Amino acid sequence: MLKSFRAALALSVITLSAFATSSAFAEPLKVVASFTVIADFAKNVGGDRVNITTIVGPDGDAHVYEPSPADAVAMAKADVVLVNGLHFEGFLQRLIDASATKASIVTLTKGVTPIDFKPEFADADAAEGADTGGGKTVTDPHAFQSIANAKIYVKNIAEAFCTADATGCDSYKANAAAYATKLDVLEGEVKAAIQSIPEAKRVVITSHDAFGYFEHEYGLTFLAPQGVSTDSEPSAADVAKLVKQVKQDKATAIFIENITNPRLIEQISSESGIKVGGTLYSDALSGPDGPASTYIDMMHNNITQIKGAILGS
The missing domain is CATH 3.40.50.1980 (Nitrogenase molybdenum iron protein domain)
Incomplete structure (x- = not known):
């Protein structure tokens, strides 16, 4: 009887330990998206395996956004930070420094062929001088306005999530493929x-x-x-x-x-x-x-x- 009780107790401990371990793995990936378009892509790829915090919210202007202390806290806790790049987020480096985040900073325009801003009204961009390459050209950062580029963003997000959470990789890839099909329909x-x-x-x-x-x-x-x-x-x-x-x-x-x-x-x-x-x-x-x-x-x-x-x- 005592032996049976001990065996049952041991089995319970093993079961509870296994449950605790699986729960730990089920903890959502903490993701920070720099602005709403990226957050939407991330939701479509990550599903319920990710918990997303968005820095620049609905109707917000990332060009002039000033980060808050709460943004720094979110960055500090993140596993993955998804950003546009191409100097779209003027606040980004300051926020990374302030948060001292150890998260992977993933630039989603990797693989995009950038285009230069049209020069008709380039003098209005004097404040962007650091990005102009000596005042000659300005790289347009709004790559997501091409649906073909949006699919590159989605691919990069899936790869970033797979790297951070290998057990969910099949799910991320399947979600990304399903969403890419929707983007193909949209493009048509x-x-x-x-x-x-x-x-x-x-x-x-x-x-x-x-x-x-x-x-x-x-x-x-x-x-x-x-x-x-x-x-x-x-x-x-x-x-x-x-x-x-x-x-x-x-x-x-x-x-x-x-x-x-x-x-x-x-x-x-x-x-x-x-x-x-x-x-x-x-x-x-x-x-x-x-x-x-x-x-x-x-x-x-x-x-x-x-x-x-x-x-x-």
């Missing part, structure tokens, strides 16, 4: 919408030059007074130059961005006679109740707004 829809717009009408105005990769990939022309970053105000000469170009290029639609003050766009609308066509989501998703709470919703919203404003539908 965006291309079809662009094709429905006459070539002569594919010129639109936005607040800052966040859509260079979209333009490069899908064939719209975007004009913007603020250049590649929102951290400097355009001069009166920049605005006058843009209004003149708008009239020359026969821009057909003008849009407010969710991350910027609408005043400048309203001024250009007034001076050019082009009606504001709606809001585009550029550097951040909307809140959960908004029209762009996921990357796929953001792309759907933007192309629907653009097509509707140009074609009047």
